[in-house]
């Protein structure tokens with residue numbers, strides 16, 4: 001408190017030193033140390049309120065944050081090196097086993113299979129979404145010049161993203177039902193296939209999930225890139241026209257390079273989501289058949305929440321975290337380089 | 346190379362219910378290889394005119410022809426016009442060198458030739474030291490020069506330069522005006538140069554087109570604009586310090602026709618030719634204009650310092666202010682309620698309050714119709 005009154009109005013400081021004994025307390029006449037709105041409250045407890053309100057206001061969120069983020073994270077790291085399962089947890093007699101959980105995970109075919117699935121999902125799900133979203137956004141911007149029409153198309157394209165994943169999962173499960181699902185029916189009617197495709201068979205089920213996810217999430221990179229394109233300065237495009245650049249030259253040399261960081265952000269968002277991607281897997285295939293569409297996150301969920309192998313699930317979570325941290329860091333590094341090259345960061 | 350011809354060109358911006366008539370019935374013929382400056386105050390429609398020539402703005406009505414061929418519907422890419430933008434419009438993701446070379450790049454010019462040309466132009470515009478930087482890191486004047494360079498590096502039929510020196514310091518501007526003039530002489534290309542600085546316009550251009558209020562006021566050489574301004578606006582806009590104007594009426598007092606200011610304080614004698622014209626027009630109101638340069642102080646012996654010839658008339662006034670500007674001084678006079686200025690040599694010693702005699706020649710007196718503000722010549 002001393003510090004506060006030191007920094008504020010010097011006139012009140014002077015009057016305080018003159019009045020001697022009051023010098024070290026809060027000056028009730030000085031609005032800087034003692035806001036008016038305290039005065040309206042109970043006169044006695046003013047001092048306590050003035051001291052504790054800030055501490056409580058800052059402290060509560062910190063506590064909550066600690067409770068839901070920091071503590072569980074520590075808890076996870078702790079149990080990843082213990083043989084914890086549900087029964088041991090309740091009995092309180094888990095014991096330290098070093099990196100055995102990690103060894104189990106890394107030594108299992110299940111994990112490596114799921115990692116391959118994850119790579120498939122990243123390259124054909126997340127990446128394709130960004131590519132597709134970028135292409136759609138730029139086509140929409142360049143070809144549709146009518147504002148009302150643009151908005152309408154945007155809304156239609158964004159609709160899938162506004163559905164909850166569980167509904168999307170159920171919807172696509174219906175659409176892809178082999179015997180009488182809409183997709184097979186349509187393909188049959190068009191004469192593209194001669195018999196039903198078993199969409200949820202081993203080897204195909206992961207692709208079904210990826211298709212549903214593309215349908216669900218392509219709109220996000222689309223929106224990001226579209227808004228990025230809208231905010232590019234029109235004068236630059238006029239200059240390019242006058243300089244004689246063709247539409248394709250403008251796209252390749254000006255639009256795409258200027259959208260680099262925006263596209264990188266779209267990648268980061270889709271990639272971070274990829275490491276949390278459980279919902280459609282759970283609803284559409286439950287990782288099956290025979291674990292052929294499992295992703296590491298799904299296994300962590302399966303082992304931890306449904307089979308109570310808490311230590312092993314924690315090890316899974318940490319490994320996933322490590323992989324995602326590496327990939328996202330690479331993206332952020334790239335983003336920083338792009339921004340730096342433009343003199344922004 | 347091209348001859349550019351604008352016929353009855355109009356530009357009307359519509360947004361919602363408001364309409365801005367930015368360019369009105371503009372007729373302008375720019376000859377092959379000519380350097381024309383478009384001069385006018387802010388907001389008079391200069392940039393709008395340029396944007397229509399380049400093809401960035403739809404022409405509301407009228408025609409624009411290059412070499413007699415109508416180009417109204419031609420896209421900017423196909424008009425072969427180089428433009429330096431008022432707002433620079435540099436490519437933020439390119440280095441300065443890439444910015445300069447981009448017009449060549451899209452034309453498929455090989456890389457080493459691009460580099461060479463970019464370095465040549467950078468040399469002229471003093472940009473060599475910043476070729477590797479990006480536009481975001483440059484000062485306004487540097488960006489402006491890059492934008493000028495990006496236009497000059499090309500080999501177009503017409504150069505369009507929109508206020509390319511507004512952010513250049515006076516010292517560098519002097520050099521750049523010279524360089525630009527030399528470039529024009531070497532290339533012999535048609536150039537349209539927009540500015541609101543008459544010094545630039547008069548220094549560079551073969552002819553100057555003066556615009557005001559969306560309309561073209563007059564097109565002419567420096568001398569035409571200076572000695573026979575088409576109307577009060579041009580007379581006021583061209584010349585530093587601005588022309589002195591007086592509301593006047595005819596006073597015919599035996600000794601020939603003269604124009605007397607409304608308060609009767611000053612009388613201006615006219616040439617025979619003009620007096621005849623004014624007599625024919627009858628007793629309406631006129632505006633008299635006389636340039637500060639054409640009012641000369643008379644010394645104690647009654648001799649005007651620079652006016653030679655016999656026909657010099659006098660007016661008297663007292664000095665209000667003496668502004669010393671280095672290579673010249675501006676004196677402000679008052680005669681009754683009428684105030685006016687004269688340009689005098691810097692060594693002139695004149696104290697405020699002092700009454701002096703000024704000489705002028707009748708041929709320097711410009712007379713305008715008070716209604717239409719048009720010159721009576």
Ligand SMILES: Nc1ncnc2c1ncn2[C@@H]1O[C@H](COP(=O)(O)OP(=O)(O)OP(=O)(O)O)[C@@H](O)[C@H]1O
Pocket residue numbers: 358359360365366367385386387388389390391392393394431541
């Ligand atoms: N895109 C536009 N939409 C609506 N009005 C416009 C637009 N561009 C210009 N105007 C209006 O047209 C008039 C002429 O503008 P213009 O840019 O041609 O002026 P200018 O002579 O170039 O002025 P300056 O010297 O300030 O650059 C102005 O009144 C301006 O407000």
Ligand SMILES: [Mg+2]
Pocket residue numbers: 391392393431507
């Ligand atoms: Mg302008």
